[in-house]
Each structure stands twice: as structure tokens, then as C-alpha cells.
Amino acid sequence: MFQIPLENLLVSILLATLASAIFGVATLLFKKATMPVGEIKVQEFKKDFKGNVKKLLNKDMALAIILQLSAWLIFLMALSRYQVSVIVPVLSTTYIFTAFYCNRFLKEKLSWREILGILIIIVGVIILTL
Amino acid sequence: MRLINTVKNEAVAALAGGLIGFGDPLIKISMEAAGLNNFLFYDIIGWFSLLLNWHFLLGMSLAFVGSIVYVIALSKGKASIINPLSGGASYITIVVLSNILLGESVTVPKTIGIFIIILGIYLLSHFSNNKQLNNEVRGEHS
Numbered sequence: 001m002f003q004i005p006l007e008n009l010l011v012s013i014l015l016a017t018l019a020s021a022i023f024g025v026a027t028l029l030f031k032k033a034t035m036p037v038g039e040i041k042v043q044e045f046k047k048d049f050k051g052n053v054k055k056l057l058n059k060d061m062a063l064a065i066i067l068q069l070s071a072w073l074i075f076l077m078a079l080s081r082y083q084v085s086v087i088v089p090v091l092s093t094t095y096i097f098t099a100f101y102c103n104r105f106l107k108e109k110l111s112w113r114e115i116l117g118i119l120i121i122i123v124g125v126i127i128l129t130l
Numbered sequence: 131m132r133l134i135n136t137v138k139n140e141a142v143a144a145l146a147g148g149l150i151g152f153g154d155p156l157i158k159i160s161m162e163a164a165g166l167n168n169f170l171f172y173d174i175i176g177w178f179s180l181l182l183n184w185h186f187l188l189g190m191s192l193a194f195v196g197s198i199v200y201v202i203a204l205s206k207g208k209a210s211i212i213n214p215l216s217g218g219a220s221y222i223t224i225v226v227l228s229n230i231l232l233g234e235s236v237t238v239p240k241t242i243g244i245f246i247i248i249l250g251i252y253l254l255s256h257f258s259n260n261k262q263l264n265n266e267v268r269g270e271h272s
Contacts, residue, residue, distance in 0.1 A: 027204075027213045034205035042202075056201070067182035095217065108208045117254035118210075121247055128221055128243025130181040 010037045015078035021029040022071035026095030028105060029064035085129040092125040140215055140255030143203040147216030149224030150194030155231055156189025211254055218247040 013086045034040065045052050059064040078087050094116050110118075166174065180186045204212050206226040222244055228234045 009230060027209050028164065030201060031204050031209035034201060037205060040205040042204045088144045094219070095210075095214040102208065102210040106209065108210050110208075113257035114211060114254060117250050117257060118214045120250035120253060121214045124218065124243045124246030124248075124250055125221060126243075127239050127246060129223070130240040130243075 009086070012078040012082040012087060013090055015074055015085050016091065018076060019071045019075040020091050020094040020095050022067050022074065023036070023091075023094040024101050026064045026067040026071060027094075027098045028101045029060045029067065031106065033060035033064060039119055083115070088129045089122075089126040092122045095122060137197070138255065139203055140251070142199060142210045143215040144219040144251055144255075146196050146203055147198035148223045149199060150216065151220035152196070152227065153189045153193030153229040154224050156185045158228070159231055159242050160189070162215065163207070182246045187194035201226030215251055215254055218251055221247060 004128075016075055033056065036058065037045075040052075075087075075091060078090075099115075099118060101112060103110065132185055157180075160180055163185065165180040166251060200212070200216055218267070225240050225244060229236050
């Protein structure tokens with residue numbers, strides 16, 4: 001066993017929270033990017049495949065991919081500083097961030113049952129890494 | 131691919147998460163095979179040795195297919211539900227696959243955690259108010 005300094009814990013938790021906040025923005029932008037196409041149904045999507053793919057690859061999608069990759073790198077930096085069992089549960093705050101952003105900017109309303117389901121998944125992730 | 135239109139959207143999201151979860155254990159194997167114990171993302175020689183490893187390529191391509199399925203699921207449902215669904219489902223694949231391929235033991239907390247995640251996924255897909263394709267079947271509840 002090797003000792004990990006305590007300030008690494010704080011820095012890595014901060015980095016992981018930052019990463020999950022950025023992951024939330026990325027999910028919001030992914031959702032926004034799919035909006036010009038509407039609901040993707042494979043048969044209808046195939047009919048005008050090139051046009052639909054062009055519609056999908058818009059500015060939002062590009063920004064979302066860049067944010068996703070940068071959040072992943074920040075997450076890896078957090079992971080290299082401290083134990084997985086602390087960092088992965090912190091990462092599951094992504095779901096809360098996503099729900100917050102989507103409620104704010106896309107007017108998605110969640111029922112209390114759906115909030116309960118999200119919280120149960122977060123509890124499952126925390127227990128998984130114990 | 132025709133199956134995606136008939137299955138409930140939450141199941142598509144869980145499938146996407148399951149596919150994305152294939153990435154991490156396979157990348158871990160490729161890193162062990164390349165002898166990268168302390169990988170840094172600006173290590174160019176490390177990246178080349180990873181790109182020549184079929185485990186790495188398989189993991190990345192499965193995760194890529196998963197991301198496409200994820201975008202399909204995202205276009206149909208609420209983002210705030212699809213994200214936890216696929217995220218939770220990816221942990222299930224990670225635990226099972228890292229037991230099979232890497233020999234990491236499935237401990238009691240992992241089992242309990244997986245069951246709680248499955249319960250959460252079930253509740254989310256059961257209670258979400260998304261438009262369903264077969265309205266006549268699911269018209270009774272919700």
C-alpha cells in the first residue's frame with residue numbers, strides 16, 4: 001500500500017465534478033443536435049441518408065463531441081490522482097447535471113417517479129464501487 | 131436494424147450503454163498488452179502501440195457503434211432519462227466483461243449495485259412518460 005496525499009482527493013473530486021458538469025453540457029448539445037432530424041426511425045432515415053447525416057453533423061454535434069472528449073480527458077486526470085471507487089461515484093453526478101440543464105434549457109419536465117429512478121441508478125453506482 | 135423501431139426506446143438506450151461499456155475492459159486489456167502502466171495522453175508511441183492492438187480497435191469500434199445507437203435513442207426521448215439509462219447499463223457490461231476477460235472478481239457490493247442499477251433502469255423505463263410506438267398496448271397505465 002502506498003499513501004495518497006489528501007490534497008489529491010480534493011483536487012480529483014473537483015476535477016471529476018468539473019468533468020461531469022461538462023458531460024452534462026455535452027449531453028444537452030447531443031440532444032439539441034438531433035432536433036433538426038426529429039425522431040430517428042431507421043427506415044425513414046435511410047431514404048435520404050446523406051441529407052439526414054448532414055443535418056445531424058451540425059455545429060451542436062461538433063461542439064458536443066469536443067466537450068465530451070475534453071471532459072473524458074479531465075476525468076482521466078482525476079482518475080490518475082485518486083482511487084476509482086471515489087471518482088466513479090462522483091462522476092455519476094452527471095445525471096443530476098444533465099437533468100438540471102435539460103430542465104433549464106429544453107423545458108424537459110421530470111415526474112417524481114423518474115427522479116426516483118435516476119436516484120436509484122446513482123445509488124447503484126455508489127454501491128457498485130464500494 | 132429494423133428491430134430498433136419496434137423495441138421500446140428505453141431498451142435501445144440500455145443497449146447503447148451496454149455497447150459503450152465494451153470499450154473500457156477491452157482498452158484496459160490492450161493497455162496491459164502494450165505494457166502501458168502509466169499512460170499519458172500525449173504519449174505518441176503509446177498511442178501507436180495501442181492502435182496496432184486488435185483489442186483496442188474492437189473496443190473503440192463497439193463503443194462507436196454504441197454512440198450511434200445512443201444518438202438514435204436520444205433523438206426519441208428525454209435526454210435527462212436516456213443519459214442515466216445508458217450510463218447505468220454500461221456499468222453492467224463493464225463488471226461482467228472485466229470478470230470474464232481480466233479476471234476481476236465480482237464482489238458482493240458489485241452484485242448488489244448491479245441489481246439496484248437494473249431496478250433503476252426498469253423503474254425509469256416503466257414510469258417515463260415518453261410517447262410509445264404501440265399506443266394501444268401501453269394505453270392503460272401511466
